Amino acid sequence: MLFHVTKNQKADPEEVSWGFGPELNYRVLLRVHRGADTPTWVSLQDKYQQRVQVPNVTSLKIENLTPEDSGQYRARASFTGGMELNQVFLLTVYGK
Numbered sequence: 001m002l003f004h005v006t007k008n009q010k011a012d013p014e015e016v017s018w019g020f021g022p023e024l025n026y027r028v029l030l031r032v033h034r035g036a037d038t039p040t041w042v043s044l045q046d047k048y049q050q051r052v053q054v055p056n057v058t059s060l061k062i063e064n065l066t067p068e069d070s071g072q073y074r075a076r077a078s079f080t081g082g083m084e085l086n087q088v089f090l091l092t093v094y095g096k
Contacts, residue, residue: 001065003089005058005075013077013085018060020044020073023088032057065093 005016015033019026029048030039034057041049053061058077062069070093077085 001062001091002055003060003062003073003075005077005085005087007058007077007085009079009083009085011079012057013079015078016057017042017076017078018073019076020071022072026072026074030054032060065091067093067095069093 003018005013007013012034015031017028017031019028021027027044028042029044030041030052032039032054039052039054048062051063053063055061058075060073060075070091073089073091075085075087075089077087079085
């Protein structure tokens with residue numbers, strides 16, 4: 001599954017924080033800084049680290065999905081000048 005932040009800014013964000021869970025109780029998984037080679041993990045590293053790739057600052061790819069991965073994923077993009085963009089992605093993974 002590839003999540004991609006749809007931005008209406010011309011420039012890429014300085015940072016994107018990716019989270020998982022409902023709006024009032026989600027956890028930040030990782031942060032991606034523009035120009036960095038690897039993301040900075042914040043939580044749930046054991047569950048996701050071997051299955052997550054960050055192709056660029058605005059994309060998150062999760063492989064080998066299971067039904068437990070179903071839920072709301074969130075991206076918070078921070079731009080130069082203080083602008084922020086929040087997006088929610090709903091994922092449902094069905095069992096075999």
